[in-house]
Amino acid sequence: MTLQTNEKRLLDNLHTLRTFTDTPQDGVTRFSYGTQDARAREYIIKRAENCGCSVSIDALQNIRIGLPTNKPGRKTVLSGSHIDTVRNGGWLDGIYGVCGALEVLETLAENPDSLKDASFNYELVIFAEEEGSGFGSTMTGSKFITGIYAEADLDKLVSDTGMSLRQTLQSLSPYGPDGKTIVYNTGGLSQEALQNVRWDFDQVQTMLELHIEQGPVLDREGLSLGIVDSIFGMRVIEVTLTGVGNHAGATPMTERYDALCTAAECILAAEAHVKTDDDKRTVVTCGKMDIEPNCSNVIPETVRFSLEVRDKDETKIDRFMNEIIDLIVAIAEKRQVNCEIKEHSKSSPLHLTDRLIDAMSKHAAALDLPYKVMDSGAVHDACMIAKYAQTGMIFVPSINGRSHVPEENTNDADIAAGVQFLLDTVLHELHEVK
Ligand SMILES: [Zn+2]
Structure with missing residues (x-):
């Protein structure tokens, strides 16, 4: 019919x-x-x-x-x-x-x-x-x-x-x-x-x-x-970076603990890392970010952002996410910014x-x-x-x-x-x- x-x-x-x-x-x-x-x-x-x-x-x-x-x-x-x-x-x-x-x-x-x-x-x-x-x-x-x-x-x-x-x-x-x-x-x-x-x-x-x-x-x-x-499937984490808020004019570049610059480096590192994927199917996204105090003349003290990794292969999701977490921890340590990572959600x-x-x-x-x-x-x-x-x-x-x-x-x-x-x-x- x-x-x-x-x-x-x-x-x-x-x-x-x-x-x-x-x-x-x-x-x-x-x-x-x-x-x-x-x-x-x-x-x-x-x-x-x-x-x-x-x-x-x-x-x-x-x-x-x-x-x-x-x-x-x-x-x-x-x-x-x-x-x-x-x-x-x-x-x-x-x-x-x-x-x-x-x-x-x-x-x-x-x-x-x-x-x-x-x-x-x-x-x-x-x-x-x-x-x-x-x-x-x-x-x-x-x-x-x-x-x-x-x-x-x-x-x-x-x-x-x-x-x-x-x-x-x-x-x-x-x-x-x-x-x-x-x-x-x-x-x-x-x-x-x-x-x-x-x-x-x-x-x-x-x-x-x-x-x-x-x-x-x-x-x-x-x-x-x-x-x-x-x-x-996907795995989502929430990253909170806490640096030191300070005057945007009076603080020399060598004495800053800028949470937003740290976040930027973390997100770009995650992007670069996932781009090494052989079959080019794994994706990573930071789609949400809160900046405190979010003022043009204050060095950002706290930045909270989401990061999600997706693929059809669960072992790849976990491997990439675990490697990204290691990268974030290392970057925060290098910049002397405190870093807290929470697992947000996961679907197979x-x-x-x-x-x-x-x-x-x-x-x-x-x-x-x-x-x-x-x-x-x-x-x-x-x-x-x-x-x-x-x-x-x-x-x-x-x-x-x-x-x-x-x-x-x-x-x-x-x-x-x-x-x-x-x-x-x-x-x-x-x-x-x-
Ligand atoms: Zn729809």
Whole structure:
């Protein structure tokens, strides 16, 4: 059975959702639980309800939307992603996978005959708070779904404005901007409500996430599709360097214990060291730094920065990170600056389901689509699910490899081909896998 997605409808949805942003002149800014989030949820829920689908929202505000033809007791094939963004992000990250799964939902709802012999149900899933823009922790919704996060984390996760995740969830009102469509679950955060956020993985047949690549590989190689096999793991440390704050004019260069110059040397040493990697896949990033007192005329006394190493090989992550820690300690010692290093977080590399990788590769080859089986340097909601259910990920090219910036883009033809490929894969999963 082949079905055709509706490219115009898909692009219309994406372009409408692009306007739901707090920064209209400067990319898409749509944080979880905010006004633009409510608008986007309302838009998607209304479309789904118009084709007779049923919507359920859990206490963390993850959404699941099922086809009217779904039958109780059957396992489910799920597809989806997230609708929140980073600040001044792009118009496709997350929402592309949601609109793709919505297009699959609408196409299947219009063609109930195509599901006559289906063995499984189909649902669209929207994971809440993926980017960590609100509470500093990524994939929050899917971490509650899998039980990595539990009730205590509702109080530990706190936004920049000092509001905890619990307070934020408690402050939501149920309706979207039209005052009619329920977009948030305000049923409270009882033990039972939180227990219901956890998925029963015995009922999950397959999880599929369609996403933009967010890197340069497919665009550079002129390919239109990526089938993900491995997801990078990472190890993150927090380094605090404490020197001596002093007057920026009166302190000679030979008598300084400058925490920021020390940090700069450490970060450049880490970069140079990781660049010696033979297969050029290990990456190191310092993305966050606090400087005290952060005044133009005072030598920085304290600098705190994050450093993360990622690779698909866990032994390489550990080896590089351990070597970087030795370098940092040596540099701090040489500069007579105090150094404290804390392990911040760690996640292991992940391999997605071979059966799905094989099936999708065969299908792409049969369609003559230029594709490759590839790693993902970024972690996605599907990676959380992958430990418990058969999981596949599909990438489409990001032009010039740009993402999390207003310039983020993908050609219309690639956008459409990715969604058609998702529909083909969903149909295959619904019918042929027992
Ligand atoms: Zn994303």
